[in-house]
Amino acid sequence: MPRTSDKKEKLVESAGKLFHQVGFNQTSIADIAEDSGVPLGNIHYYFKTKVDLVAEVLNSRKEAIESWFEELEKLPKPKDRLIKMLGDLEGMKHKVVKYGCPVGSLCQELDKERMPVSRQADGLIKIQLKWVTGQFRELGKQNPEDLGLQWMSSIHGTALLANALKDPKVIDRGIVRLKSWLKEL
Amino acid sequence: MPRTSDKKEKLVESAGKLFHQVGFNQTSIADIAEDSGVPLGNIHYYFKTKVDLVAEVLNSRKEAIESWFEELEKLPKPKDRLIKMLGDLEGMKHKVVKYGCPVGSLCQELDKERMPVSRQADGLIKIQLKWVTGQFRELGKQNPEDLGLQWMSSIHGTALLANALKDPKVIDRGIVRLKSWLKEL
DNA sequence: GTCTATATGTTGATAGAC
DNA sequence: GTCTATCAACATATAGAC
Secondary structure (H helix, E strand, C coil): CCCHHHHHHHHHHHHHHHHHHCCCCCCCHHHHHHHHCCCHHHHHHHCCCHHHHHHHHHHHHHHHHHHHHHHHCCCCCHHHHHHHHHHHHHHCHHHHHHHCCCCHHHHHHHHCCCCHHHHHHHHHHHHHHHHHHHHHHHCCCCCHHHHHHHHHHHHHHHHHHHHHHCCHHHHHHHHHHHHHHHHCC | CCCHHHHHHHHHHHHHHHHHHCCCCCCCHHHHHHHHCCCHHHHHHHCCCHHHHHHHHHHHHHHHHHHHHHHHCCCCCHHHHHHHHHHHHHHCHHHHHHHCCCCHHHHHHHHCCCCHHHHHHHHHHHHHHHHHHHHHHHCCCCCHHHHHHHHHHHHHHHHHHHHHHCCHHHHHHHHHHHHHHHHCC
């Protein structure tokens, strides 16, 4: 018999998957009920509103990003961390081609909602940018903010193009480009 | 008294504006009716469905992009065309910060709809990429496709970041970066 | 061609039995 | 805590008078 928190986790998991694949507005609570196996009416026991649910999805995504960065920081050299970051991104390229970046596409969609949860979504981008900027700072670069912006905009732009062109090679080439750029830095 | 085509144009204009500012799914036909001044029931005389309307919005955006490129091609040198492209983008930075890129954000949203109109949206990205790639080819570069991808992903990624961070300086710095990169190319 | 009134379906959210 | 039944609001789309 599943514990309460199991159901909550399953709901967040299903919602996160569907928000990525189908979008926030296009996903109904009924869809989440079906995918998670939790009956429709029971969802509102765990999450008062749909916005509360997406807020929890964003929160879990934030934690995933933070533990990802902690994992990368086990590598001693910032350059190796950034290289590994690209390798990890390569591993999810097919999902990105099919559904777009799980962070970027959700941010863009929620930004149009003009609700507090939009800022929470934007926070995910900020976390990414801050960490990457920190790597360039640790490398002793004089303009770490600029290099961080360049790195993150290249990644998010590549994801958007790969999704639009439906071509994983776009991501491969983006990664090759960033790797050689980093090497010559 | 407005001609029929005037109403149609006004509808496409209002729909395009609202799809950009609020998003496709978040914009109801009633919203478009109010913004355009065309009564709700009359919209369906011009556009059978909401999808037909967004298809026309995409078509008008396509024509706008094509005439933009025709304008840029009046400049004899490809590098000057690309520089002017950046200058034009700078002129719309505040809208991008507020609402995201009118092409990129709509593409990402419609891509999740899995309808024929999604491919039409993706076509806008393809047109942009093709033209930019052509400029690098004209410059005699050996890898124009790669340079085109780099250019366009940088632009779309910068737009996404500027929207998330709500900071026009992100765009300014992206433009400076691309300009100096182009100069040294 | 124009516009009011409305049909029809879906949504997020709730009530209340168990 | 769980789940069925349902509400009220809103969506797209249509019917039909003018």
